Amino acid sequence: MDTHMRRERLEMLLKESNEPITGSRLASIFDVSRQIIVGDIAILRARGLNIIATPQGYFIPEKNEEDIFRDIIVSRHFTFDELEDELLTIVDNGGKILDVIVDHSVYGELRAVINISSRKDAEEFIERLKGNKALPMSSLTNGIHLHTIETKDENTFNGIVEKLKTKGYLLV
Known part of the structure; x- marks a missing residue:
């Protein structure tokens, strides 16, 4: 060929x-x-x-995006357990984590596509970090980071936001 x-x-x-x-x-x-x-x-x-x-x-992302709600959250946590809990809270409540973004003092905005849409994806992501002895990107910014979250509708997104607020992860 x-x-x-x-x-x-x-x-x-x-x-x-x-x-x-x-x-x-x-x-x-x-x-x-x-x-x-x-x-x-x-x-x-x-x-x-x-x-x-x-x-x-x-x-290649699907073209039919009219039924998708997407917004950004600002979050902060410090440990791998908190990172895992944040990711699982999002996916267990109907969200998909498209990326992680940090605002680095030298490099400016750094963004990584992580595309986590299930509990399995989240657990594998954490295992890859630990297995490679890598730190989360948020370690560059004292735990502060952003995620673009995709859900089926705004109500689902708002439910995720409320759960993350309750756990103390969101910076409001």
């Missing part, structure tokens, strides 16, 4: 998938190296395709 055809099939596969696909899996499907896939993704993005990279893999 030539490069042009592989990129067309890669685009189609990402558009049709209901979940992220890892670079390793894509490399296996197309029988190329993971680095070739990374290059293909970069070229497809340069052509204007909205491909999101997450720890779970690559995906």
Whole structure:
């Protein structure tokens, strides 16, 4: 298969998938190296395709966003247990955590797409942090960070906000 055809099939596969696909899996499907896939993704993005990279893999967001509510929360916590509790509170109550954002004093706004939509995703995220001995991005800003949260409607979002307020995580 030539490069042009592989990129067309890669685009189609990402558009049709209901979940992220890892670079390793894509490399296996197309029988190329993971680095070739990374290059293909970069070229497809340069052509204007909205491909999101997450720890779970690559995906293209659904176009039908009229039934989705999205807003940002400002949160603060200090421990891995609090981080895990925050994430689980959001997903257990109908939210999807799209990203984490910190406002660093030197680098400015730093944003990472985390795409956590289930208890399993949250637990795997925490395990990856611990397994790699990595600190959360919020450690750069004394625990203060933002999350873009996606829910089916504003009422669901407001319910999440109330639960996070009760737990003392939200900065109001």
